Amino acid sequence: MSDHIPGNTPGGEPGRDRVPLPEDSMPTGGVNAPVPVAPEATPAVDPRLIVRQEGIKGYLAEFRRRVSSGELGSLPVVVALIVIWVVFGSLNSSFLSAQNLSNLSQQIVGTGMIALGVVFVLLLGEIDLSVAYVSGLCAALFAVLNVNNGVNQWVALLVALASGAAVGVIHGLFFAKVGVPAFVVTLAGNLGWNGLMLQVLGATGTVNLSGKDIVSRLYTTIYGQQIAAYGAAVIGIALFVIASLVDAARRKAAGVPYRPMTDIVVRTVVLAIIAFLAAYTLNQYKGLPLALLIFLIFIVVLDFVLRRTTYGRKVFALGGNIEGARRAGIDVAWIRISVFSICSTMAAVGGLFLAAQIQSASQTSGGGNLLMNSIAAAVIGGTSLFGGRGKTWSALLGALVIGSIQSGMNIEGLSNAIQFMITGAVLLAAVVVDSLARRTQRAAGRA
Amino acid sequence: MAGETVLALRGVSKRFGAVQALTDIELEVHAGEVVALVGDNGAGKSTLVKAIAGVHQPDEGVIEWQGRPVTIHRPQDAQQLGIATVYQDLALCDNLDVVANLFLGREIRRLGILDEVAMEKRSRGLLDTLSIRIPSVRIPVASLSGGQRQVVAIARALIGSPKVVMLDEPTAALGVEQTAQVLDLVERLREQDHGVILISHNMADVMAVADTVAVLRLGRNNGVFDKRYTNQEEIISAITGATDNAVTRRRARGQEGSQ
Numbered sequence: 274m275s276d277h278i279p280g281n282t283p284g285g286e287p288g289r290d291r292v293p294l295p296e297d298s299m300p301t302g303g304v305n306a307p308v309p310v311a312p313e314a315t316p317a318v319d320p321r322l323i324v325r326q327e328g329i330k331g332y333l334a335e336f337r338r339r340v341s342s343g344e345l346g347s348l349p350v351v352v353a354l355i356v357i358w359v360v361f362g363s364l365n366s367s368f369l370s371a372q373n374l375s376n377l378s379q380q381i382v383g384t385g386m387i388a389l390g391v392v393f394v395l396l397l398g399e400i401d402l403s404v405a406y407v408s409g410l411c412a413a414l415f416a417v418l419n420v421n422n423g424v425n426q427w428v429a430l431l432v433a434l435a436s437g438a439a440v441g442v443i444h445g446l447f448f449a450k451v452g453v454p455a456f457v458v459t460l461a462g463n464l465g466w467n468g469l470m471l472q473v474l475g476a477t478g479t480v481n482l483s484g485k486d487i488v489s490r491l492y493t494t495i496y497g498q499q500i501a502a503y504g505a506a507v508i509g510i511a512l513f514v515i516a517s518l519v520d521a522a523r524r525k526a527a528g529v530p531y532r533p534m535t536d537i538v539v540r541t542v543v544l545a546i547i548a549f550l551a552a553y554t555l556n557q558y559k560g561l562p563l564a565l566l567i568f569l570i571f572i573v574v575l576d577f578v579l580r581r582t583t584y585g586r587k588v589f590a591l592g593g594n595i596e597g598a599r600r601a602g603i604d605v606a607w608i609r610i611s612v613f614s615i616c617s618t619m620a621a622v623g624g625l626f627l628a629a630q631i632q633s634a635s636q637t638s639g640g641g642n643l644l645m646n647s648i649a650a651a652v653i654g655g656t657s658l659f660g661g662r663g664k665t666w667s668a669l670l671g672a673l674v675i676g677s678i679q680s681g682m683n684i685e686g687l688s689n690a691i692q693f694m695i696t697g698a699v700l701l702a703a704v705v706v707d708s709l710a711r712r713t714q715r716a717a718g719r720a
Numbered sequence: 721m722a723g724e725t726v727l728a729l730r731g732v733s734k735r736f737g738a739v740q741a742l743t744d745i746e747l748e749v750h751a752g753e754v755v756a757l758v759g760d761n762g763a764g765k766s767t768l769v770k771a772i773a774g775v776h777q778p779d780e781g782v783i784e785w786q787g788r789p790v791t792i793h794r795p796q797d798a799q800q801l802g803i804a805t806v807y808q809d810l811a812l813c814d815n816l817d818v819v820a821n822l823f824l825g826r827e828i829r830r831l832g833i834l835d836e837v838a839m840e841k842r843s844r845g846l847l848d849t850l851s852i853r854i855p856s857v858r859i860p861v862a863s864l865s866g867g868q869r870q871v872v873a874i875a876r877a878l879i880g881s882p883k884v885v886m887l888d889e890p891t892a893a894l895g896v897e898q899t900a901q902v903l904d905l906v907e908r909l910r911e912q913d914h915g916v917i918l919i920s921h922n923m924a925d926v927m928a929v930a931d932t933v934a935v936l937r938l939g940r941n942n943g944v945f946d947k948r949y950t951n952q953e954e955i956i957s958a959i960t961g962a963t964d965n966a967v968t969r970r971r972a973r974g975q976e977g978s979q
C-alpha cells in the first residue's frame with residue numbers, strides 16, 4: 274500500500290525447485306485468443322493506481338487519501354491520547370509528571386496483557402467475556418498454591434498459566450466443536466470461573482502475596498540505572514532499523530516494491546523520538562519498570578506471530594472469511610481453540626500482574642470494570658470488532674487511553690461514577706469510529 | 721488424445737434436506753482432457769464440484785482417484801490428491817492482500833517465517849501470465865473489481881501443482897482479453913496433461929476448449945457428448961431437456977461407439 278514501486282518488474286519467471294507449471298509457458302494463442310498478449314506488454318502495475326511519492330509531500334497525500342477511504346489505523350486513538358494528556362495536563366500539572374507517567378506505565382500492564390489476548394479473539398470476529406474472572410482465577414491459584422500451600426513459586430506460576438491455557442481450550446472446544454456461540458460459552462465461563470475462583474480462595478477470601486515471590490518481583494522490579502531505559506530504547510530502535518533495511522534489501526534484490534530510504538529514515542526518527550522521550554521520562558523517576566518491558570516484549574513477539582507466521586496468517590484468514598479459510602485447507606477448529614487458549618493464557622498473565630499490583634488475590638479480583646476495560650482497550654486501540662483487522666499494539670494504545678483517563682480522574686478527585694461514564698463514552702466513540710471506518714472502507718472498496 | 725482416467729465419479733448422490741441436489745452422477749476425467757460441465761441454473765454443477773473438492777461429502781457413491789476409491793472428507797484431502805478448485809463464489813478472504821490469498825494454506829516459508837518476498841515475486845509472475853492489471857499485489861482483495869478477484873482465484877488454483885483443476889464459471893466476470901487468457905490457460909493445462917473440469921454457461925467457450933461435454937439436468941446425468949461429434953444445438957437441447965428422449969441418447973451412444 275505505502276510501498277514504493279520502482280517500476281515494472283519482469284514477470285513470469287519460474288519459481289524455484291518445482292515442476293514446470295502451466296503459467297510458465299507463454300500463451301499459445303488458443304482458438305478464442307484474438308489478442309496475443311506478451312507478458313511485457315502488460316504492466317503488473319495499474320497506471321491508475323495512486324502511488325505515494327517520496328518525501329513529506331507524499332506522506333501528506335497518502336495521509337489524506339487514507340483518512341478519506343477509512344483506513345484510519347491507529348490515528349484516532351493517538352489523537353485521543355494526545356487530547357486526554359493535554360486536557361489532564363492543563364488541569365493539573367502533576368498528571369504529566371515523570372512520577373505519574375511512570376506509575377501509569379506500570380498500572381496499564383495488567384489490563385494491557387488481558388487486552389492483548391482479547392485482540393486475538395477479536396481478530397477471529399469473536400469475543401471472550403470471561404477474561405476478567407479467568408485472570409482472577411489464575412491469580413488466586415498462584416497465591417493459594419504459593420502462599421497457603423508453600424508450593425515452589427515457579428511451579429505455582431506454571432500451574433497458573435497452564436490453567437489459563439486449559440480454560441481457553443475448554444471455551445474453544447465448546448465453541449469450535451459443539452458450535453455454541455462464543456459469547457454464550459464465555460459468558461457462562463465468566464460466571465463459572467468466578468465461582469471456581471471463590472472456591473479456590475476458600476473461607477478467608479483474601480490471600481496476600483509474600484512480596485518476595487516471582488510474580489511480585491516481576492511487577493515491582495524497576496531498573497534504576499540510566500542505561501537500562503536508554504539501552505532498551507536503543508535496542509528496540511536498532512532491531513527496527515535492521516529489520517527494515519534487511520527487508521528493503523531483500524525486496525530490492527528480488528525486484529519487488531520496497532520501502533524507500535527516506536521512508537525508513539522518517540519512521541526510525543519518529544520511533545526514536547517516542548522511545549527516547551519515554552526512556553527519559555522513566556529515568557526522571559525511578560527508571561525502567563520490568564513489567565513495562567515484559568509487556569513490550571509480549572507485544573512485539575505476538576505481533577511477529579500474527580504478521581510473520583503461517584499461524585497468524587490463518588488467524589487473519591478466519592477473521593476474513595471462515596468458509597474461504599476452510600476451503601483453503603485451514604483447520605478451522607484448531608485455530609479457534611488455540612486462539613481462545615492464547616486469550617485465556619494472556620488473561621492469566623494479566624491477572625498475575627494485577628495481583629502483584631495490589632499484592633494480593635482476593636474475592637474482588639477480576640471484578641469491577643476489568644472485563645469492560647480489557648475489551649475496551651483492544652477496541653479503542655483500533656482492533657476491529659468485525660474481525661480480520663487489528664494489531665497487538667492496539668492493546669498498548671487502548672490500555673494507555675483507559676489508564677490515562679483513570680489516572681487523570683483520580684488526580685482530579687472525580688468519583689468512579691464519572692470515570693465509568695467517561696470510559697463508556699470513549700468506548701462508544703471507538704466503536705463508532707470502527708463502524709464508520711468499516712462503512713467508508715466499503716464505499717472506498719477496502720472492506 | 722486423453723490419457724489414463726485420473727478422476728471418476730460412480731453413482732454419486734447428494735441431498736440437502738428436502739433437495740436431492742445430485743442423483744447417481746457418473747463422470748470421468750482423463751489426463752489431458754477438458755471436461756465441460758454444463759446445465760441450467762440449479763442443475764447441481766457447483767454441488768458436484770464441491771463434493772469432489774471435499775467441501776460437501778456425497779451421501780452415496782464412490783470417488784475414484786487414478787483408479788482407486790478415495791474418501792475426501794475435507795478440502796485438505798482434495799488438495800493433497802492434487803485437485804485444485806476455483807469456486808463460483810471465489811472463497812477469497814477480503815481482508816487479506818492478493819499475495820496472502822494466493823498462498824493461503826500453502827505459504828512459502830524461510831526458516832519457519834513467511835517469505836513474503838518470494839511469495840510476492842511468484843504472485844506477480846503468475847498474475848502477469850493471466851494478463852490482469854492489478855493495482856498492487858499488496859492491497860486487500862476487497863478493493864479489487866469482480867474480474868480481478870476472479871483472476872486471483874484462478875491464479876490461486878495454479879499455485880500448487882494440481883493434476884486436476886476444477887473451474888466453476890471462471891470467466892463469468894471477465895473481460896474479453898482475460899477470458900481469452902483463461903481459455904488459453906485451460907488449453908495449456910491440457911497440453912501439460914492435467915485434467916480440467918470447466919463449468920460455463922457460455923456455449924462458445926465450451927465448444928472452443930472442451931473435449932467432452934457432460935450435461936447435468938435436475939441433478940442427474942443428461943448425456944456425455946464428445947465435442948467432435950456434437951454441436952451446440954444438441955447440447956442445448958440436453959440442457960433444457962427438450963430432446964431428452966431415446967433417439968438423442970441413441971445417437972450419442974452411436975457416436976461414442978464409432979470413435
Ligand SMILES: Nc1ncnc2c1ncn2[C@@H]1O[C@H](COP(=O)(O)OP(=O)(O)OP(=O)(O)O)[C@@H](O)[C@H]1O
Pocket residue numbers: 736737739741759760761762763764765766767768808
Ligand atoms: N448448501 C446448500 N444447502 C441446501 N441446498 C443447496 C445447497 N447448495 C446447493 N443447494 C441446492 O442444490 C441445487 C443445486 O445447486 P448448485 O449450486 O449445484 O447449482 P448450479 O448448477 O451450480 O447452478 P448455477 O448455474 O446457478 O451456479 C439447488 O437446488 C440448490 O438450491
Ligand SMILES: [Mg+2]
Pocket residue numbers: 765766767808888
Ligand atoms: Mg453453480
